Amino acid sequence: MTGREASKPYHHNDLRSALLEAAVGLIEETGADSLTLRSVAKRVGVSHTAPYRHFADLSELTAAVAAEGFHKLSAEFHPVRTDADIDPAQRLVELGVAYVRFAMKHPAHFRVMFREHQNKPDWLEEASQNAFQALLDTVSEGQAAGALAGTEAHEIAIPAWSIVHGLSALLVDGPRDKFMPEGAPFTEAGLALARSTVETFLHGAAAPRDSR
Numbered sequence: 001m002t003g004r005e006a007s008k009p010y011h012h013n014d015l016r017s018a019l020l021e022a023a024v025g026l027i028e029e030t031g032a033d034s035l036t037l038r039s040v041a042k043r044v045g046v047s048h049t050a051p052y053r054h055f056a057d058l059s060e061l062t063a064a065v066a067a068e069g070f071h072k073l074s075a076e077f078h079p080v081r082t083d084a085d086i087d088p089a090q091r092l093v094e095l096g097v098a099y100v101r102f103a104m105k106h107p108a109h110f111r112v113m114f115r116e117h118q119n120k121p122d123w124l125e126e127a128s129q130n131a132f133q134a135l136l137d138t139v140s141e142g143q144a145a146g147a148l149a150g151t152e153a154h155e156i157a158i159p160a161w162s163i164v165h166g167l168s169a170l171l172v173d174g175p176r177d178k179f180m181p182e183g184a185p186f187t188e189a190g191l192a193l194a195r196s197t198v199e200t201f202l203h204g205a206a207a208p209r210d211s212r
Contacts, residue, residue, distance in 0.1 A: 069109030070127035096198035103168035
């Protein structure tokens, strides 16, 4: 590292953004367990003490990456939640596809969003809850419309989340050759698998039809 790189000036907010971007890049390359504040500072080209201007410790930095991930996930959900042309049952499918799409687009964020964060900050809890609320609202609306079974949203939201989260984890870090068509484009095949998986779940979650 040259002296010029080490002393590169950053505006206050620019440095925070640069540190987050560097952390995401390092997580993608070497995983979250090997991340350190020193390695992030080195990637940005600042002194090893510079990250402390914005983050008290490594846990707070990874919490910030996680919160950024939940904001991105909520943004991925938004078009699904606001499209009036999607029927209530299909909306749950599209939300599941959006979840998997997010994980494939932002694997580093996905890897830290559900880790234990020491002294979990309120802003991370809020970002997490906002994303989960989109799922709860989607299920509640489906139940209210008679498209989904039951009256308690958690009864469907938790298993639905578990299914798409597990599939996302397999697509991000799992043995893809075990379940992905050989030679298929990764993103396209992953989203197709997500759709068929959630639709299969939806058959079990659908409200029973009146046979009369």
